[in-house]
Amino acid sequence: MKMRLFALAGATLIATLPLTAQTASAAPRCTSDNICTWTKANFGGTKHTYGKANGCYPRSGRTVSNQSNKLITVYKDASCYGSHFDIKPGHYSGSTPWPVKSMAVWG
Template sequence: MKLRALALSGVALLAVLPLTAGTAEAAAKCPNGNVCGWTQPNFAGHESDVFQPTSGCNGFDSDARSVSNQQWHRVTVYSDTGCYGEHFDLTQGQYSAKTPWPVKSIAVWGPDQ
């Protein structure tokens, strides 16, 4: 019984903790309406891109190891140029602090797609 009460106390404590630094940092470092990429995990290293991409496939200037989507549309990030290879989606406000591979291109899914 004491163990259960201790576990519930731990869950309650976790529920009141603020957002992680990574969450706030991803949004703060990437201006609203943009997709951003960094050459190192956890939004570190050289900021490889900060741009308002157009619908369709967009290349990154250099490989990104963390990305943030502060755009209004869903984006798909790809491991190869030309929007090919391994991929995953990021909806508005989502980010990846450590991508599973270097991101080389993204597709923006706008209202016309």
């Protein structure tokens, strides 16, 4: 009888996991046509929203969301210099490998 109770409790827990994971992934969103950064990884901390004008800008954050229609490059150093990687339109990085210091918006 105890074994059946533990099995039922385990099955109930497993059945709720997808709902919990789905809820946890409902992170704060960046609105369409904007680029957003958060001061902490996984959409934590303070959110900053920016437009999509071309150029190099000082930006900071550990999460970056590109909801613009332009390619962006995020940089480890100021003035769009040093280690970098691209984030395509409609994509994001939930935890950048280093704190972002600047960002270039292309095209």
